[in-house]
Amino acid sequence: MVPLAKDTLTKADVQEKLEDIFSHYRGERQELIPILQETQAKFRYLPAAAMREISKFLQIPESSVYGVSTFYAQFKLTPLGRKLIRVCRGTACHVRGSAKVLAEIEKQLGIKAGETTGDMEYTLETVACIGACALAPTMTIDSETYGKMSTKKVAEVLGDRSKAG
Ligand code: FES
Structure with a gap:
Protein backbone atom coordinates (compact mmCIF):
# COMPACT_ATOMS: atom_id res chain seq x y z
CA MET A 1 0.00 0.00 0.00
CA TYR A 72 -15.24 25.57 3.10
CA ALA A 73 -14.94 22.47 0.92
CA GLN A 74 -12.91 24.44 -1.64
CA PHE A 75 -9.91 24.47 0.72
CA LYS A 76 -7.59 21.47 0.85
CA LEU A 77 -5.35 20.89 3.85
CA THR A 78 -3.22 18.16 2.31
CA PRO A 79 -1.34 18.18 -1.00
CA LEU A 80 -3.37 17.25 -4.09
CA GLY A 81 -2.22 14.53 -6.44
CA ARG A 82 -1.39 15.15 -10.10
CA LYS A 83 -4.68 13.49 -11.06
CA LEU A 84 -7.97 14.20 -9.35
CA ILE A 85 -10.48 11.34 -9.32
CA ARG A 86 -14.07 12.18 -8.44
CA VAL A 87 -16.61 9.43 -7.92
CA CYS A 88 -20.25 10.49 -8.17
CA ARG A 89 -22.40 9.60 -5.18
CA GLY A 90 -25.58 11.25 -6.46
CA THR A 91 -28.85 9.32 -6.34
CA ALA A 92 -28.74 7.92 -9.90
CA CYS A 93 -25.17 6.73 -9.43
CA HIS A 94 -25.84 5.45 -5.93
CA VAL A 95 -28.69 3.17 -7.03
CA ARG A 96 -26.50 1.82 -9.83
CA GLY A 97 -23.64 0.83 -7.53
CA SER A 98 -21.32 3.82 -7.15
CA ALA A 99 -20.41 2.68 -3.61
CA LYS A 100 -18.89 -0.51 -5.02
CA VAL A 101 -16.98 1.45 -7.65
CA LEU A 102 -15.64 3.78 -4.96
CA ALA A 103 -14.66 0.84 -2.74
CA GLU A 104 -12.79 -0.76 -5.64
CA ILE A 105 -10.87 2.45 -6.40
CA GLU A 106 -10.03 2.81 -2.70
CA LYS A 107 -8.76 -0.75 -2.67
CA GLN A 108 -6.66 -0.37 -5.81
CA LEU A 109 -5.11 2.93 -4.76
CA GLY A 110 -4.79 2.07 -1.05
CA ILE A 111 -6.45 5.33 0.03
CA LYS A 112 -9.88 6.49 1.17
CA ALA A 113 -12.02 9.24 -0.35
CA GLY A 114 -10.51 12.60 0.62
CA GLU A 115 -6.94 11.25 0.55
CA THR A 116 -3.95 11.41 -1.81
CA THR A 117 -1.53 8.61 -2.64
CA GLY A 118 1.97 8.97 -1.20
CA ASP A 119 3.49 9.12 -4.70
CA MET A 120 1.28 12.20 -5.31
CA GLU A 121 -0.29 10.56 -8.36
CA TYR A 122 -3.96 10.48 -7.31
CA THR A 123 -6.35 12.37 -5.07
CA LEU A 124 -9.71 10.67 -4.57
CA GLU A 125 -12.91 12.60 -3.83
CA THR A 126 -16.64 12.06 -4.02
CA VAL A 127 -19.15 14.50 -5.53
CA ALA A 128 -22.92 14.91 -5.41
CA CYS A 129 -23.77 14.78 -9.14
CA ILE A 130 -21.66 15.54 -12.17
CA GLY A 131 -24.68 16.03 -14.43
CA ALA A 132 -24.28 12.87 -16.49
CA CYS A 133 -26.90 10.74 -14.71
CA ALA A 134 -27.81 8.83 -17.89
CA LEU A 135 -24.31 7.33 -17.74
CA ALA A 136 -24.57 6.33 -14.06
CA PRO A 137 -22.55 5.26 -12.25
CA THR A 138 -19.99 7.88 -13.26
CA MET A 139 -16.57 9.10 -12.24
CA THR A 140 -14.14 11.68 -13.57
CA ILE A 141 -10.38 11.90 -13.74
CA ASP A 142 -9.47 15.56 -14.17
CA SER A 143 -11.74 16.77 -17.01
CA GLU A 144 -12.45 13.29 -18.45
CA THR A 145 -15.80 11.60 -17.63
CA TYR A 146 -16.17 7.82 -17.41
CA GLY A 147 -19.70 6.42 -17.50
CA LYS A 148 -21.38 3.09 -16.83
CA MET A 149 -18.65 2.28 -14.36
CA SER A 150 -18.28 -1.13 -12.75
CA THR A 151 -15.73 -2.63 -10.40
CA LYS A 152 -14.23 -4.43 -13.41
CA LYS A 153 -13.80 -1.18 -15.35
CA VAL A 154 -11.85 0.49 -12.53
CA ALA A 155 -8.49 -1.13 -13.33
CA GLU A 156 -8.99 -0.35 -17.01
CA VAL A 157 -9.74 3.32 -16.38
CA LEU A 158 -6.89 3.78 -13.88
CA GLY A 159 -4.54 1.92 -16.22
CA ASP A 160 -5.49 4.14 -19.17
CA ARG A 161 -4.81 7.26 -17.21
CA SER A 162 -1.42 6.15 -15.92
CA LYS A 163 -0.36 5.37 -19.51
CA ALA A 164 -1.69 8.76 -20.64
CA GLY A 165 0.51 10.30 -17.88
S1 FES B 1 -26.12 11.25 -9.94
FE1 FES B 1 -24.20 10.69 -10.76
S2 FES B 1 -24.09 11.86 -12.56
FE2 FES B 1 -25.95 12.50 -11.66
Missing part, protein backbone atom coordinates in the same frame (compact mmCIF):
# COMPACT_ATOMS: atom_id res chain seq x y z
CA VAL A 2 1.28 3.48 -0.88
CA PRO A 3 1.57 5.71 2.19
CA LEU A 4 -0.55 8.85 2.27
CA ALA A 5 0.72 12.19 1.01
CA LYS A 6 2.05 14.42 3.78
CA ASP A 7 2.22 18.16 4.24
CA THR A 8 6.00 18.60 4.42
CA LEU A 9 6.47 22.25 3.40
CA THR A 10 8.37 24.43 5.87
CA LYS A 11 8.24 28.16 6.60
CA ALA A 12 11.23 28.66 4.28
CA ASP A 13 9.39 26.83 1.46
CA VAL A 14 6.32 29.04 1.68
CA GLN A 15 7.81 32.40 2.63
CA GLU A 16 8.65 33.86 -0.75
CA LYS A 17 5.28 33.04 -2.34
CA LEU A 18 3.42 34.28 0.71
CA GLU A 19 5.28 37.59 0.73
CA ASP A 20 4.18 38.05 -2.84
CA ILE A 21 0.55 37.33 -1.89
CA PHE A 22 0.67 39.52 1.25
CA SER A 23 1.97 42.44 -0.82
CA HIS A 24 -1.54 42.79 -2.33
CA TYR A 25 -3.25 43.05 1.08
CA ARG A 26 -3.36 45.37 4.08
CA GLY A 27 -3.36 42.67 6.76
CA GLU A 28 -7.03 43.03 7.70
CA ARG A 29 -9.13 40.21 9.07
CA GLN A 30 -11.72 40.31 6.27
CA GLU A 31 -8.96 39.51 3.78
CA LEU A 32 -8.64 35.96 5.14
CA ILE A 33 -10.68 34.15 2.46
CA PRO A 34 -9.08 35.81 -0.58
CA ILE A 35 -5.63 35.20 0.95
CA LEU A 36 -6.48 31.53 1.53
CA GLN A 37 -7.72 31.27 -2.07
CA GLU A 38 -4.53 32.80 -3.46
CA THR A 39 -2.40 30.62 -1.20
CA GLN A 40 -4.18 27.51 -2.38
CA ALA A 41 -3.82 28.61 -6.01
CA LYS A 42 -0.02 28.83 -5.48
CA PHE A 43 0.50 25.56 -3.59
CA ARG A 44 -2.60 23.58 -4.73
CA TYR A 45 -3.44 23.17 -1.02
CA LEU A 46 -3.01 25.10 2.23
CA PRO A 47 0.27 24.09 3.87
CA ALA A 48 0.25 24.29 7.69
CA ALA A 49 3.34 26.53 7.53
CA ALA A 50 1.42 28.97 5.32
CA MET A 51 -1.57 29.01 7.68
CA ARG A 52 0.74 30.00 10.57
CA GLU A 53 2.16 32.89 8.52
CA ILE A 54 -1.34 34.00 7.47
CA SER A 55 -2.43 34.04 11.10
CA LYS A 56 0.53 36.29 11.97
CA PHE A 57 -0.04 38.56 9.00
CA LEU A 58 -3.71 39.08 9.83
CA GLN A 59 -3.11 39.05 13.60
CA ILE A 60 -5.79 36.45 14.19
CA PRO A 61 -5.45 33.12 16.03
CA GLU A 62 -4.29 30.13 14.02
CA SER A 63 -7.46 28.35 15.14
CA SER A 64 -9.53 30.95 13.24
CA VAL A 65 -7.53 30.36 10.07
CA TYR A 66 -8.05 26.60 10.46
CA GLY A 67 -11.71 27.12 11.28
CA VAL A 68 -12.36 28.93 7.99
CA SER A 69 -10.16 26.54 5.99
CA THR A 70 -11.99 23.49 7.22
CA PHE A 71 -15.46 25.06 6.87
